[in-house]
Amino acid sequence: MMEETIRGLLIPFLGTTLGASCVFFMRGAMNRMVQRALTGFAAGVMVAASIWSLLIPAMEQSEAMGKWAFVPAVVGFWGGILFLLFLDKIIPHLHMNSEQSEGPKSMLPKTTMLVLAVALHNIPEGMAVGVVYAGLMLGNAEITVTGALALSLGIAIQNFPEGAIISMPLRAEGVKKSRAFLYGMLSGIVEPIGAMLTVLAASYVVPVLPYLLSFAAGAMLYVVVEELIPEMSEGTHSNVGTVLFAAGFAVMMTLDVALG
Numbered sequence: 697m698m699e700e701t702i703r704g705l706l707i708p709f710l711g712t713t714l715g716a717s718c719v720f721f722m723r724g725a726m727n728r729m730v731q732r733a734l735t736g737f738a739a740g741v742m743v744a745a746s747i748w749s750l751l752i753p754a755m756e757q758s759e760a761m762g763k764w765a766f767v768p769a770v771v772g773f774w775g776g777i778l779f780l781l782f783l784d785k786i787i788p789h790l791h792m793n794s795e796q797s798e799g800p801k802s803m804l805p806k807t808t809m810l811v812l813a814v815a816l817h818n819i820p821e822g823m824a825v826g827v828v829y830a831g832l833m834l835g836n837a838e839i840t841v842t843g844a845l846a847l848s849l850g851i852a853i854q855n856f857p858e859g860a861i862i863s864m865p866l867r868a869e870g871v872k873k874s875r876a877f878l879y880g881m882l883s884g885i886v887e888p889i890g891a892m893l894t895v896l897a898a899s900y901v902v903p904v905l906p907y908l909l910s911f912a913a914g915a916m917l918y919v920v921v922e923e924l925i926p927e928m929s930e931g932t933h934s935n936v937g938t939v940l941f942a943a944g945f946a947v948m949m950t951l952d953v954a955l956g
Contacts, residue, residue: 700841701829704848705891708825709884711852712818715859716880719867722860729936734857736928736937739920740944741854742821746920748952749847750824750913753839754906768906775907776820776914784922789813807866807879814862814883817923820915821851822887826894827908833895846955850948855884 751769758765788802790809797809804812828847831839863880867873894908928937 698833701833701895704829704844705825705888705895707845707848708821708851708855708891709888711855712859712884712887713881715856715861716863716877716883718860719863719873719876719880722864728931731861732928732930732937733940734861735924736940737944737947738854738857739924739928739937740941740946741850741948742916742920742924742944743941744945744948744952745824745847745850746913746916748949749828749843749850750909750916754909754913757906757909768904769910772907772910773914773917776911776916777918779911780817780820780915780918780922783816783819787812787816789816807871810862810866811879811883813923814858815886817916817919818855818858818884818887819890820912820919821855822890823894823908824912824916825851825887826891827905827912829891830895830897831905831909842955843952846951849955850951851887853947854944855887859884 751773754769754772755765758768761767785799788797788799788804788809789812790797790806798813802809825844825848828839828844832841832844859880862883863876866876866879871879925941928941
């Protein structure tokens with residue numbers, strides 16, 4: 697079980713690394729329409745994962761509460777929203793295609809703040825994978841090996857474009873390929889770290905597992921609404937992002953239902 701858990705925690709990071717490696721095979725800056733399409737796909741995956749892999753299991757695990765079974769999901773959901781809102785305010789970061797940084801004023805280089813922006817929204821993804829595998833290790837009946845793997849694969853799929861979206865624009869700005877790849881890869885390192893910390897705290901997780909599942913869902917949906925949807929809709933041809941959002945949602949929903 698431990699080997700499966702470690703593999704599951706590293707799969708999303710592999711997705712980011714493979715995406716960042718695109719800088720070695722593709723030339724020039726990433727086409728804006730392609731970038732919007734990839735962002736839309738990532739948003740669709742995250743929304744579907746929040747619903748099928750996190751919120752629904754959270755409510756199923758609270759069925760003993762009867763008509764109050766929604767309480768852990770609502771409380772955890774709002775906890776995740778407020779947690780990301782808090783991080784958004786205290787961590788200096790710069791979103792792609794933006795010239796104005798967010799969070800406290802900082803003298804950090806632009807590349808560092810771009811990486812911090814992606815790392816910021818990778819935190820809830822790492823927590824989501826970690827809490828699911830923690831529940832699996834401790835024998836939670838609502839979580840299966842294939843269901844946990846489906847979540848890892850879904851996050852890895854949406855991490856692939858994220859790695860590319862970081863590394864390729866940096867290369868276009870004159871950053872060396874190796875450094876651009878490193879920045880893209882490092883933007884995803886918070887996921888396995890956050891996931892592993894969650895698993896290590898597994899003895900404290902199971903009693904409040906529904907709250908933690910919905911906490912991760914709230915944090916991920918905050919990222920989708922605050923960052924990904926605006927990015928996929930900017931400029932002309934915004935329908936491309938919408939169509940790819942639907943594709944990402946369908947892929948993640950299919951993975952979770954078919955493998956779960």
